[in-house]
Amino acid sequence: MALITLRRNLYHLSNFRIHGALAALKNHPVNHVRKMVKERLCPWFPSLQPEPCRVRFHHACCKKFHSENGDALHPLGEPVFSQAHDWAGPEQNPKSLDEQMFYRRLNDLDSSEDVLHFIGTLQPLPDSLAAGALQRICEVEKKDGNHKLPKGILENGVFQALCVRFEQESPSLSDTALVTALQALSLLYVGPQSNLLLNLVAESRHRVNRGGLEVRSLCILGESLIRLQGPGGETLELIIYQLQGEKLETFAPEDIVALYRILQACAEKVDRHQAFLNKINSFSLSVVSNLSPTLMSQMLTALVALDQTQALPLVIKLGKYAVRHIPHFTHEELRKVLEAFIYFGHNDRFFTTALERHVASLCLTLDPEVISTVMEYCGRKQILSKPIFDAVAETFVGQSEKFSPRQVSELTEPFGKLNYLPPNASALFRKLENLLLARFDYFPPKTLLKILHSCSLIECHPVNFMAKIFSPYFLQQLQGEESSVDRLSLAQLTQLFLTSVLECPFYKGRKLLPKYQVRSFLTPCCSLETPVDFQLYKSVRIGLIDLLGARMYFASKVLTPYCYTIASSAAGKLQCGRIQNRRRRRKGT
Structure with a gap:
């Protein structure tokens, strides 16, 4: 059976002949054949070559290997990575494929225990893969809502061996492994006096001072130092200075966005870096089409934080390409995109159409914060979108208890401002009234006043609350x-x-x-109040000035004793009529 399996696995190799293999199997012992085949496979599969000198894990649980016939180590219970069908041909790099499969398997693991078990059953890993495993552990714990690593992970032998390796061998780590390990530790709280952290930070500072780090490494290192030390460090300033010296054409889209995030953390120093920001804003126009939804949301957020109001061409192009990403934004990403468009005053009818489809189809599952931001966007830009307003009204009726007072206010105001009653208006305002009655004291006074005022604009008069808001206490x-x-x-x-x-x-x-x-x-x-027609108001104003002699002798939008507002006086209207009659006479009409 071993001989048949060996023949099947080696069938696709171009320098292996089946007839030769059969002859070898007949004339040589099995061990000799295995040795010969291994020598043939070494150029193809690096895992079969003698391992370079690496620091091994110093714990017994790290040496649990499973070997078939004593060779070709691979994790117990896991698929063998070097099977023939996993390779496209001799023109591909087996080492890169091994790394791809390692990270693909690593990203499929959803708990730190699984990650530690996985790397504990492997051979001594290259430092870049070991750093990737450390990063995955911290990502999983961060995703679970932890602010620091659990005690069970810290006491795990494999994890301790991993940390000892990075602590003792930091000077010999590759740049990628060094910055990846530091990035992983920056995701969760690590004591500032940790020897591991101190060694990695010191080595990173040394390499930055020495120069020569690639753009990607500088960006990752900059963000990690911001999380660990804040935006005021000298090393971070040196990193920004070195990034300014690089050609932006060499930056990948994710590096450009990382650069925005670094500068966002130093927003108080934006004036010092404004010339560099102008260059980035101009260059970013060429990478917008390649941004993922996450990167696009992060770029817009950074533009808001850095107050880049002069970068409107970039904002407009981001809005154009955001249309295709609306279904793929997370709730938080969509909220930040909308907040950025509100901040910059951007409005795009294609974006609005896509937003209508998205909100109408998913409104019942959207986060209340996203719903309130969508309504704020519509209110600020005066977008009367019936699909959005109807879907939001339906959602509020079914889930009103999930909305905070501020979110209720932001949701309600656009209905009054744009004078729209949804089909379920009676149910909507009944639910709103019950919510206000039950939680009246929890609403800030100004927020409550905005809600009631919005209701009155669409003739849903809040009679049951007027006595309370007119009281001296309120x-x-x-x-x-x-x-x-x-x-x-x-x-x-x-x-x-x-x-x-x-x-x-x-x-x-x-x-x-x-x-x-x-x-x-x-x-x-x-x-x-609703703005008056400007041309009509201008004609009346000119007539009143001509009649009365100066602007100071009349006023507009004045309340009468009968509680109505008048836009102009009768004398003004009369004079305006006289002026128009004179013009008609001159024209012979």
Whole structure:
């Protein structure tokens, strides 16, 4: 059976002849044949060659190997990596394929114990693969929500041997292994006086000072040092300086985004690096099409943190390519993309269409934070998207208890601002009223006022809450530590009071005191009223100035005693009519 298996495994080798193999099997002992075949396979399979001098794991559990007939070591219970069908041909690099299969197997493991068991059954690993295993352990623990490695992992013999190896042999590690090991340890809290960490940081600093590290290694090292030491270290400044000296054409897309993340961590020094940032912004236009959803979200987040408002061409192109990634963004990534577009004021109808499809299909499973950000985006850009608004209303009716007060406010405001009632409006506002009644004291005063004001704009008058918000206690809370209530809040209170007078004559509760009422809804940040037609307003204003002699003698948007706002006086309208009549006479009309 061993002879048949040997023949099957060697069938595809170009320098092996079946007839020769059969003859050899007949004329030589099995051990001699195995030795001869191993010599033939050494150029093809590096794992069969004599191992270079490496530091081995010094624990018994690291030496559990499984060997078939004493040769070709491979993990117990795992597929043999060097089978003939796993190789495409002699033109491929067997070493790189071995590494690919190692990382593929490593990434399939979902617990640190499985990773340690896996690497414990292998031969002594090259330092780059050992660093990859250490990184996978830290990634798994970070994913599980741990801030430090569990005690069981720290006391594991394989893990201790792995750490001892990196601690004692840091000067002989390759650049890739060194920065990967440091990156792994930076993911979780490690005591700052750890000998392993101190040795790796010292060796990294030495290599940066010496120069010669590749771009990828510099980027990984920079982000690791930020997590471990903060953005103020001298080594980080030297890394940024060395990266500035590299040609951006040599940077991979992930390196460009890593560079943005490094500069984002040093946002307080953005003025010092603005010239370099301008170069990166210009070059990044050429790599946008190659960015993954994660990288795209991270780039937009960094542009916001660095306040790169002059990089609008880059933002516009990112918005163009973000359309195809919307179904593939995670909830957090989509939220950050929307926040960036809100910050830069970007709006794209193709992006909106794709967002409509995504939200309408997945709204019931979207995170409340994402839903509130989507609605804030629609409200800020005045996008009345019925598919989005209807889906959000349906989600809120079914999952209102999951939304925080701020999220409820951000979700509700666009309905009032854009004057839209969804099909399930009665159920939506009944659910909102029940939520406010049950959690009234948990809502900040300004947040509560925004919600009620939004409801009144679409004729869902919050009569049951007016007595509470007109009370001196609520007004004192609304004022807070300031000397007076801000003008926007006063305008909203006044509109709610006028609503109770004009639209709800049956309301006989507490009234808003005159000192809290405003005479105009013009506010420094915005106006609570629908803007008038500019051309009409301009004609009236010119006529009033001509009639009265100066702008100071009249006012617009003034509240009348009857609680209505007038845009201009009758005299102004009359004068405007006279001016238009004169123009008609001149034209002979």
